[in-house]
Amino acid sequence: MSSDRGLPPPDFGLRLSSRVHACDGGRTLMGGGRVVRLSAPAATLVEGLPGRVGPDPAASRLARLLLDLGVADPWWEEPAGADVAVDDVTVVVPTQDRAAGVAQLLASLPSAVPVIVVDDGSADPAALELVCRRYGARVVRHGHNRGPAAARNTGLRAVQTPYVAFCDSDVVPQPGWLATLRRHLDDPSVALVGPRVLGRAATPGDGWLDRYEQARSSLDLGPLPARVALHGEVSYLPSAVLVARAAALGDGFDESMRCGEDVDLVWRLLSHEWGVRYEPAAVVRHDHRTSLGAWLGRKAFYGTSAAPLAARHPGAVAPVVATPWTATVTVALLAQRRWSVPVAGVALALVTCSTARRLKSSNRPTRAAAVLVLEGTVAAGWQGASALIRHYWPVVALASVRSGRVRRAVLVAGVVEGVLDWRRVQPELDLPRYVVAHRLDDLAYGAGLWLGAVRARSARSLMPLFKGWRPRSVR
Structure with a gap:
């Protein structure tokens, strides 16, 4: 630990x-x-x-x-304070041909914070040099494009402060972000902390994709703080913005990865028993794609990272993490037979009784067990719906051609999950267009997931993970 x-x-x-x-x-x-x-x-x-x-x-x-x-x-009792008071962090910005984005980013950073911009093989390096001179940032140039992981590592090797902040050139941090994240590193067990990554602020001329991304960005990990853990409420951090203890990063990001290198770094830190935190009180705005083709391509690109991650971290990217009773309940309900509800009910009753026996020292063991089982059931429902319409949709689509039950399951999962998600995030977008965008998001990611598996000639990223279930009890 x-x-x-x-x-x-x-x-x-x-x-x-x-x-x-x-x-x-x-x-x-x-x-x-x-x-x-x-x-x-x-x-x-x-x-x-x-x-x-x-x-x-x-x-x-x-x-x-x-x-x-x-x-x-x-x-903390007191607010984090002003970013300008942070004097032990260097900002590293990997970029390629994004002089305008770098200018916008540098304008949002505290003027006293040292900044290293790594030009990863820009076709017009002079434009980037001009921007960096204007804001007093140091430029390190790669002669050819080596990828964002290599660019961050080049910047990391030039850092002389004990802490480093990686900022992509398509983000704009909001005031207070640096001070809020930096103070997490006062805990000596924490190596890395990340903020909440939201889409661009709404404007009157935004289209339906803008509205969707503003409410449901792939990089937004939600409004609640969390300890990052495998298969936890928050299991990774995106590299849009990360603040780290420089000495804990070792050789840094895996330069052989063009996507998913941020997740790989987080999981390697966890395997070495470092703490990683998610802090949504710190906010950055991300410049997402606005055209449909580019947007779908980006979602698919994210999906392709699962295969190399699965090769490096077996079981960590499983689309489904099932236990005996959640698998029983899910399969029974998907079967849509007369026995489905009774079998699911018996499974829930058995696991509740078993859990209550393990919690016999509690004043109300049955009630406590019911709460835990209810949490697990809801999580299994969300996971099952996601598996049908996101991770395994190519197989499900083929099966639905022959099976009315599969078609019904897909219809129910697609509509019910979409409506519930719309109510959860409360976007400034009407329900029909939100559900359509959400389903396109799932289709693109799933396509990338399968494409990555084919390229890697490995099904590891598609395999479910089965494990025994009992509440972890710690005294």
Whole structure:
């Protein structure tokens, strides 16, 4: 665990995650398929949250445990302050032929922060040089295009500060982003932190794709902070903007990867027991594609990264992560037989009873078990719908030609998931066009996923992951 790298400092604060339920008078914490049982002294400390860790070694150890388990998030009494006060971070900008975008980015950065712009083989390097001179940024040039991973690594090797911020040239950070992200690195176990990446701010002339991306950007990981973990609520960070502890990055990004190198870096850090955080209080705006062809191409491009990631991190990119009971419930309902509902009901009842026995020390073990099973059922429903209409749609499309049941399942999944997602994100876009855009998003990503598997001559990125299920219990 990352706790081996050190305890949080005394002035570091924390609060319980909004995804966690406190039960049994605060003695039991539940959420995300995890159960944490607290001693009476620990429960007393948790009851005082949010608050600072303080100098007590026991409180520091408890804070480390709660943060590493993902049941608590960092917290501070005071706002992060101004970005200009940050004096130990260097910004690295990889780019190619985007002088206008670099100018917009540099204008948004604090003037005192050192910036290294890596020109990755631009056809017009003079335009970029002119912009960088205007803002006092240093330029390092590649003679030919080597890819964003290599460009970031070139910048990383030139960094002389203890921390580095990678910023793509198609983003505009919003005020406060740097100070908000930087203070996460006061925790000695954290190597990397990323902000919330939103689409461009709305304007009166925006089209339906703009409205969709503003509400449902592929890079937007949601409004809640999180510890990044494999198969967790947040499992990766996009490289649009990342702030890191330079010494923790080693050789940096994998230069053989043209897509997914950011996810690979995050997962390698996790495998070395570094902490990685997602902080949505820091916001950057991303300049997304606006034409339909370019937009679909980008979504497919993201999908192609799954195959090389699956080769490097087996099981990490599984489209479906199933347990015996979630698989039983999903298959039973998809079968659409007379026995489907009874079988699903029996599976849910059995797992609830089994979980309640494991939680017998709780004051209300059956209720606690029901909450955990309900969370798992909802997650399995979302995952099953996504598998049908996003990851496995080429196979499902072929099957639907012969099977009315498959057609019904696809129709229900496509419409119901689209409506629920529209209600969840509340976009400034009417329901029909949102659902169409959402389904096109899924089709393009799924096409890229299968294309990547064919290129790699490997089905690893398409294979589901099966594992046993029981709430992870920590005392």
